[in-house]
Amino acid sequence: MSTLAVNGGEPVRTEGPTAMWPVCGDREKELLCDIIDTGKFLYGGGEHGVAFERELAEWMGCSYALGTVNGTETMVLALKAAGIGPGDEVIMPAMTFIACPLSVLLAQAVPVLADIAYADMALDPAAVEAKITENTRAIMAVSLYGVPCDLDAMVDICERHSLLLLEDVAQAQGCEWRGKKLGTIGHIGSLSFHTAKIITSGDGGAIVTDDKELHDFCRSYRQFGLPFEGSEHDCAVTGGNYRMSEFVAAVLRAQMERIDELIDKRNESAAILDEMLQGLDVVRPFEFHPQVTRRSYLNYAMAYDQQAAGGVHRDVFRQALAAEGCPAAIGYPYVLNELPLLAGPLRERDKGRFFGRRIDYAAESYPVARDLVDNVMMNYSQHWLLSDPETVRDIGRAVQKVVDGIDTLRDREPA
Ligand SMILES: Cc1ncc(COP(=O)(O)O)c(C=O)c1O
Numbered sequence: 001m002s003t004l005a006v007n008g009g010e011p012v013r014t015e016g017p018t019a020m021w022p023v024c025g026d027r028e029k030e031l032l033c034d035i036i037d038t039g040k041f042l043y044g045g046g047e048h049g050v051a052f053e054r055e056l057a058e059w060m061g062c063s064y065a066l067g068t069v070n071g072t073e074t075m076v077l078a079l080k081a082a083g084i085g086p087g088d089e090v091i092m093p094a095m096t097f098i099a100c101p102l103s104v105l106l107a108q109a110v111p112v113l114a115d116i117a118y119a120d121m122a123l124d125p126a127a128v129e130a131k132i133t134e135n136t137r138a139i140m141a142v143s144l145y146g147v148p149c150d151l152d153a154m155v156d157i158c159e160r161h162s163l164l165l166l167e168d169v170a171q172a173q174g175c176e177w178r179g180k181k182l183g184t185i186g187h188i189g190s191l192s193f194h195t196a197k198i199i200t201s202g203d204g205g206a207i208v209t210d211d212k213e214l215h216d217f218c219r220s221y222r223q224f225g226l227p228f229e230g231s232e233h234d235c236a237v238t239g240g241n242y243r244m245s246e247f248v249a250a251v252l253r254a255q256m257e258r259i260d261e262l263i264d265k266r267n268e269s270a271a272i273l274d275e276m277l278q279g280l281d282v283v284r285p286f287e288f289h290p291q292v293t294r295r296s297y298l299n300y301a302m303a304y305d306q307q308a309a310g311g312v313h314r315d316v317f318r319q320a321l322a323a324e325g326c327p328a329a330i331g332y333p334y335v336l337n338e339l340p341l342l343a344g345p346l347r348e349r350d351k352g353r354f355f356g357r358r359i360d361y362a363a364e365s366y367p368v369a370r371d372l373v374d375n376v377m378m379n380y381s382q383h384w385l386l387s388d389p390e391t392v393r394d395i396g397r398a399v400q401k402v403v404d405g406i407d408t409l410r411d412r413e414p415a
Pocket residue numbers: 070071072073096097099100142168170171192193194203204205
């Protein structure tokens with residue numbers, strides 16, 4: 001057994017990941033220069049915004065795609081388009097990005113948290129059922145790091161209770177469930193093109209759906225609240241301006257040309273790691289539901305088993321990995337109910353935020369989310385997954401090495 005770097009031994013590697021991010025090149029330049037040359041900067045004035053939406057819908061295998069400014073406003077627009085508003089409850093996982101509860105609050109509805117499952121870090125169907133009330137209107141199903149939640153269970157719950165299923169696939173674009181892309185399983189899907197996503201334009205988002213009425217209302221909410229030619233409604237709604245500019249759309253069109261290649265590359269790296277981690281009981285990759293017909297990793301997420309590690313805490317293990325030159329991230333370091341957004345302190349005038357309901361989020365408890373956040377989850381970012389295979393193997397070597405030397409870490413405390 002070689003000495004762990006954290007104990008003074010040689011590290012597995014001395015450099016960070018080798019991949020450049022974002023992956024971009026001549027095609028982006030060509031399309032951007034085309035916009036400068038034509039002077040058509042505004043969505044609809046040039047061809048790129050509309051073409052991007054057509055190309056995205058085709059790739060997603062759905063009827064409609066709508067480009068927006070980001071993957072937070074997408075969810076606000078989707079909720080508003082579905083008629084969700086003051087006092088309505090939207091159930092979401094207790095551990096996810098802040099944009100999820102924020103989007104519900106921006107639609108003036110009430111975020112209701114449900115605990116997550118150890119298997120997929122996503123909504124636990126039984127916990128969701130337990131949170132349904134007469135005010136529940138929607139479930140926001142979030143799939144983190146490319147690991148999908150149990151979508152069959154979510155569809156079933158939504159059908160039985162007549163709820164909207166909004167899929168947040170900001171981190172799982174391209175993943176397929178029984179051959180259909182995530183985002184098209186529920187009624188409406190939200191995509192993000194933020195810089196830490198499958199493809200990127202810095203910021204950007206899209207809404208996908210097969211439902212023309214939902215699409216039409218999203219479009220009105222996206223653009224000044226007006227009905228438009230061909231829309232199924234003639235209502236004016238209180239929309240804003242959330243269009244994507246031609247520049248953003250052009251970058252995304254170029255990015256779409258290599259999206260499958262990027263997904264395949266990340267999947268190949270994940271397969272290397274799956275194989276190298278096989279048989280380890282201290283660290284294992286998160287499992288995929290059998291309905292997943294194509295994976296699309298954003299990050300490579302792993303579960304740490306402190307018991308199998310003889311009591312060594314995950315963060316001591318992570319310190320040892322960092323010393324080996326392969327630092328693993330932990331993801332979101334919070335459970336949503338402790339965020340100031342929900343738990344406060346709030347300005348006096350913002351206390352009406354939950355529509356007169358006295359919701360004491362801070363007093364709620366989500367034991368599985370808590371344990372996953374504090375003790376279990378760790379991941380390698382896409383910078384590692386997009387690196388060359390030897391760099392990816394170094395992650396596997398580092399994990400194996402620290403597992404082999406786990407007994408030498410027993411007396412350490414997390415920093
Ligand atoms: C799960 C999840 N939902 C929503 C968002 C919001 O997307 P955006 O940053 O494009 O607003 C993000 C990421 O940023 C995310 O990771």
